[in-house]
Amino acid sequence: MNTYDFTFAGQRLVARPSGALHWPAAGLLCVSDLHLGKSARQARRNGVQLPPYDVEDTLARLEAEVEATAAATVICLGDSFDDLQAFDALPLTALDWITRLQAGRRWIWIEGNHDPGPVALAGDHLAQFRHLGLTFRHFASDEDRGEISGHYHPKLRLRAGSRACFLVDEARLILPAFGTYTGGLRSDDPALDRLMAPGALAILTGARALAVPMRQNRSGRASSRRGR
Template sequence: MNSLEFSFAGARLRAMGSGALWWPENDLLCVSDLHLGKSSRVVRRGGPALPPYDNRETLSRLAADLDTTGAKTVVCLGDSFDDLEASETLSDADRLEISALQAGRLWIWIEGNHDPGPVALSGTHLAEWSQDVLVFRHIAEPDAQGEVSGHFHPKVRLNARGRMISRPAFLFDGCRLIMPAYGTYTGGLRSSDTALSQLMRPDARAILTGPQPQLTAMPR
């Protein structure tokens, strides 16, 4: 498995190279900010045409991660769709793919700021959800403990063997864990941005996604 094991709030977790979070003890896979339907939403609002393959690619990676882990619980941590209309106009093929991924699993849709939850799809729809020592919500809250959130799409830029690299990244400290965006067409916010540097504690660390997940101090 392409992942890096780490400890957070007493839980042993694995940051996967794809941007998914795997919690082996609970057979739980968490992904954040899929932003399905972004290409169609951009066109619908008068933006440039993007290749309409983002849903297919994102769902294919999710299917691969589910095959690898055998997860019995899936938490989609908000902004699963780029807006509510994107979930309502999902193609039949994509709808069938999601249904196939959900089969035999507890599937939890957490509400995001882009979508209030894809209510037309099966699964459990919640504002937040707790499991053992962790609480899952879309946007980080003040004074959180054991919180897993998304929303910010964190990215890390650093010098690796003489060249600068930039990758989506997990950020975590003793209180909170912020997930990278999982969607194909999602952008990112540098960890040095004020919104993240003020939110995370001074001892925060980052795990870069990619072929070999890499642990480093969170760049500020």
């Protein structure tokens, strides 16, 4: 199997190589930080011309995950759109694609900092969602155990570059960004080091979801550096 199964807050979860999180017992699929429309926003604000294929690529990968897991519920964990203008500029084909993905299942849009507030799409628009001891929100906090969040786009530095990753300890789980043109924050950044407890794991995305220690030294071995 290319996925990585683990127990978090008493629930069996599956980290998928794509960066999606599957909760089989709940029939739930969670993705974070789609940032749909990022290429259009970059062109509008900075004059940076990125190939305008991010929306199609992101939705195609999301559709593959929905079909592979047969998810009855999908949670988009915030920053689903790069901003509200990016949503307004989405082509009709993309909106129809999202509508097809939503058909026959519950769809939950969690509010993020790039898309603060409901948008004109079907589904539940929530600040956070709680189910069976797990809390889904965009920003990590110190309030809850069993918290699943996004926002940081974590990446683990490796000898050959870096890979997007999940970060998990006993209290919280941070998802990687799912969007095509999303950057990332290295897992050794102080912001993430403060959030994650000693012994936290990084689950790498790519061809195979692989768990390694989050804190690594420059040789790629586990580090004794402590968080918090």
